[in-house]
Amino acid sequence: MKKRVCLKVPKRYGEKAIVAANKLKIFDRALKVQRDEGFVYIPLIRRPSEKEFETLRNQAPNCSVSTNIFSEKKKPITTFVELLADKLPPHLLASLPRSIDFVGDIAIVEVPPELETRKELIGEAILKAHKNVHTVLAKAGAVSGTYRLRKFDVIAGEPKTETVHKEHGCRYCVDLAKAYFSPRLSYEHNRVASLVKEGETVVDFFAGVGPFSILIAKKHEKVKVYAIDVNPNAIELLNKNIRLNKVHNKVHPILGDAKKIVEKRLFSVADRVIMNLPEKAIEFVDAACKALKPEGGTVHFYSFVKASDSMGNLTQKFVSAVESSGRTVEKVPFSRLVRATAPYEWQAVLDAEIR
Ligand SMILES: C[S@@+](CC[C@H](N)C(=O)[O-])C[C@H]1O[C@@H](n2cnc3c(N)ncnc32)[C@H](O)[C@@H]1O
Known part of the structure; x- marks a missing residue:
């Protein structure tokens, strides 16, 4: 008072x-x-x-x-950290996750070991602070395996891993337990889709649920996109998303290994190849060179770099791989660190013009 x-x-x-x-x-x-x-x-x-x-x-x-x-007005509670202020001792408050990923109505956090026994409390606070969130998941391991999946624990709300996520005006059915999806690649999805020109044929080697392929088709009138993935669940979700976003006449989903698919049916067709499988993309450079039209085209090549690896080293590795397959890198007009993926590790991208 x-x-x-x-x-x-x-x-x-x-x-x-x-x-x-x-x-x-x-x-x-x-x-x-x-x-x-x-x-x-x-x-x-x-x-x-x-x-x-x-x-x-x-x-x-x-x-x-x-x-x-x-009397004083009550300050509106805005963050889950504020909600936990009187429920956790200061040293644990300092360890609370700094960031939350939002995928549709699911929130994803990384709970450090010292807060493991309080994770349900954290989940409930996130639900309370974010009215649009219905499920809170805690990361329960690293992204791993061919399908690039991660395990999650449901720590609050509805026990589910499926949702519908909106990105750049597209809607994606996502199941985080069954197929890879990261909202942290949103800028990259849009950056690449904006570079595509009318009339192009694009091959998305590692399409997942379709955030590059579908956005490209949405943004451009006359494009043909071949969207490949080896994970049957990713292709099932991709098919749903193609229907949801009404791009069935432009996006062609293909289940299988990108190398084999190129050999079988996508030789010399592409103006552009997207290679978003950072840990292994280097092994697919030969396939990308084969997928490009004889006159060449653009490759968006993703890789992880450690603090000690410079972008120069990555470019050198990529150029050598292209030359081994009998093509040349005319120029690398753009490169950047996309995001931090672990301590001292980043996902990087090179856009390369190949002849
Ligand atoms: C990092 S995710 C990228 C997904 C998507 N491009 C995105 O931005 O959300 C890599 C995808 O590559 C798929 N994959 C792994 N090996 C593959 C292969 N040999 N051929 C085709 N797809 C593959 C995985 O199943 C996974 O969905």
């Missing part, structure tokens, strides 16, 4: 007086306006000047300056 100078206003002028005091920047917004039978008491940060009082009186005849006791 706080004693404050205030404006005592006949009830019927209350709203007008609040607006006027606010305009004059003397309304104390941290305190609650008080009311009784006949008057409204508007807390002020200071006594109004004569000129200010004149302005107030024009809006609210018969108002006067007075003092009153006001």
